[in-house]
Amino acid sequence: MKTVAMLTAALVLIAIATPTWAAKTVPKFRLNNVDGKKITFDDLAAKYELMAFVFWSTACAPCKDELVEINKFAGDYEGFGVVAVSTDSARTSSQVKPYIKGQGFKFETLLDVDGELVKTLGIPGNPYVLLVTAKGDVIWEHSGYRKGDEKKMQAEIEKYFAALEPEPGPGPDDVTEEE
Amino acid sequence: MYRKIIAFVLTAAAGAGAVGVTDWLSINGTNEAFYLRQREDGHRWTWDTLQAEVWAWRFAVGVEAGFDHPRQPVIEATNADDFDIEGNEIIQRYARYRDDIFDLRAGDFDKTLGKGLTLRSYEDRDFGVYQRLDGGVADVSVAFGERDWGDITALWGRSSRQIEVLTAKGLETLGWDRVGGGQLTLRPLDFVYLTGSTARAKVFDESTTEQEENTLYAGGLGGGWQYFDLYGEYATRDGYDAFFQEDRKGKGFYGIVTGYPPRSSISFQYKLYDDLAYRYNNPPPVSVDEYMITGPGPLTPPGEWGYYVQASANPVGDVRVRGGYSYADDKVGENDVKAEEVEQYFANVRYDLPWPVVLEGEYEYLGTLHIVGEDVTGDIKRTPSLAVSLTPWDAHSFSAKFEREEKTEYTLGGRIFVSNRADVGYTYSSWLGLTVSYEDTDETAKELVRLGLDPFKDPDVNRYKNNWLWGEVRLSWYNELFQNHVLTIGYGSRRGGYVCSSGVCQTEVSFNGLKVALESSF
Numbered sequence: 001m002k003t004v005a006m007l008t009a010a011l012v013l014i015a016i017a018t019p020t021w022a023a024k025t026v027p028k029f030r031l032n033n034v035d036g037k038k039i040t041f042d043d044l045a046a047k048y049e050l051m052a053f054v055f056w057s058t059a060c061a062p063c064k065d066e067l068v069e070i071n072k073f074a075g076d077y078e079g080f081g082v083v084a085v086s087t088d089s090a091r092t093s094s095q096v097k098p099y100i101k102g103q104g105f106k107f108e109t110l111l112d113v114d115g116e117l118v119k120t121l122g123i124p125g126n127p128y129v130l131l132v133t134a135k136g137d138v139i140w141e142h143s144g145y146r147k148g149d150e151k152k153m154q155a156e157i158e159k160y161f162a163a164l165e166p167e168p169g170p171g172p173d174d175v176t177e178e179e
Numbered sequence: 180m181y182r183k184i185i186a187f188v189l190t191a192a193a194g195a196g197a198v199g200v201t202d203w204l205s206i207n208g209t210n211e212a213f214y215l216r217q218r219e220d221g222h223r224w225t226w227d228t229l230q231a232e233v234w235a236w237r238f239a240v241g242v243e244a245g246f247d248h249p250r251q252p253v254i255e256a257t258n259a260d261d262f263d264i265e266g267n268e269i270i271q272r273y274a275r276y277r278d279d280i281f282d283l284r285a286g287d288f289d290k291t292l293g294k295g296l297t298l299r300s301y302e303d304r305d306f307g308v309y310q311r312l313d314g315g316v317a318d319v320s321v322a323f324g325e326r327d328w329g330d331i332t333a334l335w336g337r338s339s340r341q342i343e344v345l346t347a348k349g350l351e352t353l354g355w356d357r358v359g360g361g362q363l364t365l366r367p368l369d370f371v372y373l374t375g376s377t378a379r380a381k382v383f384d385e386s387t388t389e390q391e392e393n394t395l396y397a398g399g400l401g402g403g404w405q406y407f408d409l410y411g412e413y414a415t416r417d418g419y420d421a422f423f424q425e426d427r428k429g430k431g432f433y434g435i436v437t438g439y440p441p442r443s444s445i446s447f448q449y450k451l452y453d454d455l456a457y458r459y460n461n462p463p464p465v466s467v468d469e470y471m472i473t474g475p476g477p478l479t480p481p482g483e484w485g486y487y488v489q490a491s492a493n494p495v496g497d498v499r500v501r502g503g504y505s506y507a508d509d510k511v512g513e514n515d516v517k518a519e520e521v522e523q524y525f526a527n528v529r530y531d532l533p534w535p536v537v538l539e540g541e542y543e544y545l546g547t548l549h550i551v552g553e554d555v556t557g558d559i560k561r562t563p564s565l566a567v568s569l570t571p572w573d574a575h576s577f578s579a580k581f582e583r584e585e586k587t588e589y590t591l592g593g594r595i596f597v598s599n600r601a602d603v604g605y606t607y608s609s610w611l612g613l614t615v616s617y618e619d620t621d622e623t624a625k626e627l628v629r630l631g632l633d634p635f636k637d638p639d640v641n642r643y644k645n646n647w648l649w650g651e652v653r654l655s656w657y658n659e660l661f662q663n664h665v666l667t668i669g670y671g672s673r674r675g676g677y678v679c680s681s682g683v684c685q686t687e688v689s690f691n692g693l694k695v696a697l698e699s700s701f
Contacts (some may be wrong), residue, residue, distance in 0.1 A: 021253060025205040026205075027205055035373045075692070090294050091299070092279075094410065095446075099444070102442075102493070103492075103499055104493040119232060122207040141654060141663035144665070146612055147578055148575070165243040
């Protein structure tokens with residue numbers, strides 16, 4: 001019993017400590033979108049500098065609330081795109097596109113019917129959001145959704161784009177005219 | 180042996196990560212550690228589930244391991260042993276290769292063919308059911324230049340875990356002994372796709388001395404334009420049925436048509452499954468929830484038909500509406516007798532007020548009738564709910580949800596049972612969440628539960644309660660050093676079932692006492 005408890009504790013510690021040195025990245029993947037087309041990570045990276053991967057399903061009420069809130073600011077940032085990854089199984093995935101399009105969301109929507117991307121990215125449950133750069137680096141994650149969570153996500157997006165902006169150059173007063 | 184493998188994988192992963200080779204190496208996964216202590220008798224459960232995928236260039240190894248001492252009881256626990264499942268085990272392990280063309284995997288995998296009409300290797304961890312395949316699967320993308328022409332899938336395997344079923348003979352195992360199948364998807368035009376799939380499966384069933392073997396074929400056609408899209412799939416089954424001890428044939432059809440008027444969608448789904456061998460597949464439901472007809476029992480072939488009309492709209496900026504109606508019964512042939520009928524509908528309205536308040540109301544109706552000759556039994560459930568959330572300042576959010584469930588039980592002469600539920604929550608800046616939930620059923624229901632006539636199908640642990648109070652604190656944090664973690668501490672009693680608490684929806688068992696959970700994603 002003691003051995004098992006120690007092993008469990010060790011696993012938890014390793015799980016926490018491992019990423020101290022290895023940043024999470026998104027490996028290559030290929031999923032169908034709601035129009036039946038194959039979409040790869042490279043396709044998405046060519047369109048967006050920063051992406052929000054939002055994992056959700058049609059049976060998850062907080063997920064739908066989160067999609068509504070994210071939709072409010074999704075178009076506010078140039079180079080930012082929302083990738084809504086539905087975790088509905090093949091049995092309910094046909095309800096995804098009618099919901100997304102009927103609600104007027106403009107997101108790229110992928111169908112992860114066999115849970116491939118869920119496993120690859122280590123998604124513990126819905127809803128779940130990852131902010132991912134075009135290089136595939138995960139810069140922020142969040143589990144669950146309660147009203148107000150989207151503010152933190154918005155702050156992280158703004159922080160990312162602010163860091164990309166070039167440092168302001170010297171002002172006109174600082175320029176010394178050379179004879 | 181397993182411990183050594185896990186230790187090796189984790190040590191290798193940590194070691195490789197430690198030297199910073201992250202351009203081509205990535206380690207992703209989750210770890211979920213739980214501790215439960217029951218209030219009444221101090222009984223403890225601890226369990227941990229680790230899932231990790233280590234990618235090196237295009238190659239990966241994945242593992243999911245469980246450490247249960249003992250594991251949390253399964254939702255539909257049928258006997259005392261189910262509450263004390265112990266042990267360490269590898270739940271799944273696999274190796275894979277993936278590039279733009281090939282996705283090859285050996286080991287455990289999940290796969291769906293023909294939208295579930297021919298095959299679906301499903302898992303349901305919440306219910307302790309595993310039907311994952313152990314073998315090999317290959318997905319090949321057929322692409323020439325920039326044009327994606329389709330995909331080919333081929334798989335082979337057997338159930339990685341047999342399902343344990345409690346029968347009159349005791350605990351028996353059931354699963355797929357051997358499965359082979361494939362699927363071809365073609366996209367000849369941008370807006371049209373065709374699929375063809377087949378699966379052949381043998382069932383391993385201790386309750387019969389003969390093996391069941393079936394072959395299923397399905398063909399589908401789908402397409403989409405700006406204002407509508409459609410999809411239809413037809414399947415046939417041919418094989419030997421061990422229960423009837425004869426060769427049998429079956430068929431099935433699933434179709435959906437959706438139209439997209441401005442700012443809305445309306446879809447119509449239809450199903451007809453006539454003796455389509457549910458052991459091998461799991462075809463789509465056509466209902467508000469994933470409700471399937473339970474069937475007339477083993478003496479007549481399983482069958483069901485039904486339809487579902489659903490609408491979703493955002494008619495004006497801050498108003499969103501959804502609604503649907505479905506009907507299904509099990510009379511699929513002229514000679515069949517209707518034994519079960521299910522009617523279901525729901526309506527949902529969400530309104531974002533101009534100030535930071537969101538109102539959401541929902542009404543759901545589920546009627547199930549069981550018909551035996553002139554005798555009609557069953558129940559009708561009506562569930563209205565109202566949710567309010569408020570964000571007065573950027574960092575502070577409050578939410579409240581009230582739900583009432585009324586159930587009319589015809590088996591008991593049309594008596595009505597009531598359940599009320601209230602959830603109140605507070606969130607601070609996405610890292611702190613507090614939730615208090617209260618639920619009660621009426622006294623009559625409590626007495627009926629005591630008599631074993633459980634109108635709410637409660638899990639066993641709280642069978643004698645009629646009110647539940649649960650408080651939960653949820654701490655969530657992320658940084659580049661420690662990635663994402665959620666610590667949840669809850670105390671009280673909860674009724675169980677599918678619960679949305681602290682912004683996360685999951686199936687919870689009925690429980691009294693202390694719960695501590697640490698979920699990490701890395």
